[in-house]
Amino acid sequence: MSNEIEIGTGKRGRRAYSFDDVAIVPSRRTRDPRDVSLNWQIDAFQFTIPVIAAPMDSVMSPQTAIALGKHGGLGVLDLEGLWTRYEDPTALLAEIAAMGSDDATARLQEIYSEPIKDELITARLQEIRAAGVTVAGALSPQRTQEHYETVLKAGVDLFVIRGTTVSAEHVSTASEPLNLKKFIYDLDVPVIVGGASTYQAGLHLMRTGAAGVLVGFGGGAAHTTRTSLGIHAPLATAVADVAAARRDYLDESGGRYVHVIADGGLGNSGDMVKAFACGADAIMVGAALARASEAPGAGYHWGSEAHHPELPRGERVHVGTVGTLQELLFGPGGRADGTTNVMGALRRSMATTGYSDLKEFQRVDVVVSPYQAR
């Protein structure tokens, strides 16, 4: 049935679904998990797992970006984070993990008021490149014009422009906004851009020439974005919508396949699996990797919204440490809660429903069945 609902006379809205609202159902075929491929490729870059680490200081340092690359995924360094503001942020990371909840927001605001330094951008990217893995860095749309030349000169394979909401048409009378279409056209490297959360927003970002579109709000701030701004885009619907835009744009562009990357709210392996089931090509993961013993956050996780100078909309949250990056991705796992061996879970879910590659798995049957706390 149609999912448009009359909220009141004169206001209608679509019913939208979160990953908690949906589940995958097995059907008549099953498959050997060893026959399942998790390979993913974007532009010329190939990965053995479809996992992109979120550019957040609690998740990615140059070291963890390298480690993830060696595990077959893609690490993305936040080029506006601690590693480009401070020569050695180690003590600050330790302080953030140790501080009390009451002062956390104020202290984060203070720590992040330190200016970004171009020479540190260069140094960090070169460190990653030296390790032989795919190099990717992220800027916000606000800072892209200021720093992108430094980034390109330092050398990146993939360039990520990530904000809570990024549109193809940003209007401002006070400053000259980033013209995404022209910017991406002029660049030599493929760009991943977002978040977008609707068909229209996704389609317009695809038309800028982006190689991938992030779907979601990013930064683990979804919850307080709803409380604070009233904004919420349930991800199952958002991913399915942008995936539909991908198909339509493929036709419109005469064959350009833009990758749909679910970003945010993927707290356990079940959520990750559902992202692919709803149409994602890859996933950008934050909290789930912040739980690694190697993670810079040392069991804590925060996004850039948490230290916004005027309107903080996220919080430093305790996610705990549950295993090594190896254990989180590939096991073995001593926990049954979807936090360890997340790639094994994806592989098994695909096998249980009879699929052998991620692209086909986008067609798997799902049901709507809201999660009920009891």
Added chain:
Amino acid sequence: MSNEIEIGTGKRGRRAYSFDDVAIVPSRRTRDPRDVSLNWQIDAFQFTIPVIAAPMDSVMSPQTAIALGKHGGLGVLDLEGLWTRYEDPTALLAEIAAMGSDDATARLQEIYSEPIKDELITARLQEIRAAGVTVAGALSPQRTQEHYETVLKAGVDLFVIRGTTVSAEHVSTASEPLNLKKFIYDLDVPVIVGGASTYQAGLHLMRTGAAGVLVGFGGGAAHTTRTSLGIHAPLATAVADVAAARRDYLDESGGRYVHVIADGGLGNSGDMVKAFACGADAIMVGAALARASEAPGAGYHWGSEAHHPELPRGERVHVGTVGTLQELLFGPGGRADGTTNVMGALRRSMATTGYSDLKEFQRVDVVVSPYQAR
């Protein structure tokens, strides 16, 4: 799809939605927050923020009414509250904040049994006028005939008639009820009246000549009104319905634009944003301002239902103190829970969805996605 539901054979009802059930979704355009206007005008009175303080003793004293006016909003003094019953209610306010929960209702009933004094109505309104801000006072429908002449003589810019449910047609055999239409016609000042919670109730109040209609039940009593009276009008639906009445009445009246003011249940900035998204022109805010360090309630909040002599239907609730009025409205805020910088949140939400003024923002896309506690 239609939202009429068969409850049982022989009884149908509409599906109605609360703000918790809906959320705003960004689309393909974003905007610079500095280009967003929060201006609001009703009759000849202009405001830089669309915020009306609820006429409740926990929120408004003559001093806080003046303070809110200087911040660009509209303070409304409850002319049946402590400030018109007692020469100096300061000690009583302190007592209310200090008393235990068990005796709260009984003691409130006692405190509010003191008669209202016309000379205090005059004095309080003159104090506000002397400060140079827009002057507004509120009476219940039951007391309007007894005190309105005093109010008019003292001088108000806007007159508010507010009850849990106010209709254009009140029937009584025991007393002569207030004839709203005649009363408003005879008055020199614009009248804001409510609460209404349906299209019909709103339309009929508009036909009385009111300048604005309050949508909701007011008084922070929504929860216990449902438990006690079985009455509940989910606000997203109610605001959208009365906004539709505004549009129809605009045509019917040949161009009279009656303001729709969401009143009640706007606990955080996300709820406020959604009120505009559903069609409100302005918001009347209680608990959210009772959290100011200047608020007379000192961290507590109560409405007139809480001390109803026979049928108390609300409670004195602890809302805490989270910052100055300045911080609550405009930040900076050290909290990410939608209680500080609420105007900044509204501005940012409008920018994120690409809107520059409040009237246009009434058309923003929303989705239905019930809030899930986990």
Added chain:
Amino acid sequence: MSNEIEIGTGKRGRRAYSFDDVAIVPSRRTRDPRDVSLNWQIDAFQFTIPVIAAPMDSVMSPQTAIALGKHGGLGVLDLEGLWTRYEDPTALLAEIAAMGSDDATARLQEIYSEPIKDELITARLQEIRAAGVTVAGALSPQRTQEHYETVLKAGVDLFVIRGTTVSAEHVSTASEPLNLKKFIYDLDVPVIVGGASTYQAGLHLMRTGAAGVLVGFGGGAAHTTRTSLGIHAPLATAVADVAAARRDYLDESGGRYVHVIADGGLGNSGDMVKAFACGADAIMVGAALARASEAPGAGYHWGSEAHHPELPRGERVHVGTVGTLQELLFGPGGRADGTTNVMGALRRSMATTGYSDLKEFQRVDVVVSPYQAR
């Protein structure tokens, strides 16, 4: 829209609603509460409030049946309860209120194994009659044939046959079941019978000649009936369905109006109000009266399911004591939770929505809006 849902291929079911799922909405008219009548009449018996006490030992003793009658309602004594098993059950009631939770079910089973004595049935009913109030006693369908002659000889004005589910067609090969139609035809007194929870069940009970039909499961056991038997009939739907049967039977019978009495799950005044809004003529109330200081249960409440010898399906629950019977029914009330002044709440809800008598109030507008715990 239709409320039939496909649960799976080959199994369909209606969507059914509880009182928590619905709420009353005010409309364009309001009314003076003093003009509202709560009068109710069944057969020749007139009441000033539409309240029947549930025949349960925690609620009704001969003394409280008399007290409720003097307050204008109808007390019904359980003729299979402690008062007809024991000469003086006072000490046992005290023991039940004092015993620990672990042994409660077993001890209740033991206490209720004492045989029922016809001479006590006679004595208890005569005590009520002597007080000058309407006399009513209840038996279960299983015991009706054994004791009804005693009951009739002792003299009752209204006879209640109440079980968790009572049907017009009870099938048994082991015993001769009660032929309700013949039984009611032969009796001189009007009979109230139930529980029924669907249109069909209600219609068939009406055809037996009953003066009133109880809708619900009775006995406060609704919750564990769902857990234990998988049976649940959400009351908003059940009352609306049986009210539709009342209307159809009125036509079919050429004018016999059978009263629909909501029974069970009416924990607060809001629920009671909704029962009338869904079509009830009167309400049978258990827990809400067990909270009276005069109640025999002394703050505890239990139904006959709680001491079923083989399959206990309810529990002795602590409901507390919140005021006198006078305060519970008519206030004044110091609580805002729908437990005191329940008749004042009904009166005010009717006034707020513009109705002056209970029959008209069955047409009040309702919305579907599930209660959300936050």
Added chain:
Amino acid sequence: MSNEIEIGTGKRGRRAYSFDDVAIVPSRRTRDPRDVSLNWQIDAFQFTIPVIAAPMDSVMSPQTAIALGKHGGLGVLDLEGLWTRYEDPTALLAEIAAMGSDDATARLQEIYSEPIKDELITARLQEIRAAGVTVAGALSPQRTQEHYETVLKAGVDLFVIRGTTVSAEHVSTASEPLNLKKFIYDLDVPVIVGGASTYQAGLHLMRTGAAGVLVGFGGGAAHTTRTSLGIHAPLATAVADVAAARRDYLDESGGRYVHVIADGGLGNSGDMVKAFACGADAIMVGAALARASEAPGAGYHWGSEAHHPELPRGERVHVGTVGTLQELLFGPGGRADGTTNVMGALRRSMATTGYSDLKEFQRVDVVVSPYQAR
């Protein structure tokens, strides 16, 4: 109405229902519980209760399999469990019940790494046969080829092939998968196989020649399967779907009636009753029998997913001990929570809705009414 929902543009899914979402409603007829039959027959084997114990070490030992058989049900021994890995697993069972939660998964993995011994399979099955009850043993699809000849030689009446998801078409390039159709055709004994959770999966399993199909995921791991794999098949919908496949296959096969056996998530008697109401012929019960004082788990319950070497997806859960097997099945019960006298509850639910045998009871009316925690 149709239950297909648009999750987003380009992705649709059916609305699926769990047992918590549905409830049984009585109608116009009731019946004497003594006239209700709980008999169930599959192939040549007759049972007086439709209860199959889940092949799990916390539920079934040779002794409890015998005990259940003597009570009229069917015990199934897990032939990959402790009893076929260890000569005497008593001490290990005690250790599992005593160990702390933190190490439980790791220790279970270790204990279950001991190889399965064919001579123990033979000995255990012979012990059950010697007691004169129906003999049944279960293998996973992965181990069936390795051990089935031993099982057949030892002698079983019914053979169970049970995994979280078993399909008629398992694809593997690395190993030769079990050809269910050929395997079942070649066997002399009737086979029960599953889990299946959709119409298609059920129909294809029926076409393999199975005598019964298990519906569900088994092993009490449903919850973590959703969290870990994103897979969830709400059982009310799954049972109704596979029951529809049974009816269609009955026609397609010219009269072969394949039994539909609900497996998993039947925690209380209400859930069990609903399984039949949705179309089940019998139920496979785990946790509900693990609560017996005779159960090997001594108050704990776990499935084979809990000790999966790489991807544990279930946990050892504490279910407590609430009575003897006799009390759990037939009472008397001192508890009102659906854990004792579960067959009495089924019998009473059938009587209350007027049914006398299980096959007819599949047609009972149900409503959709999600369980609301308050």
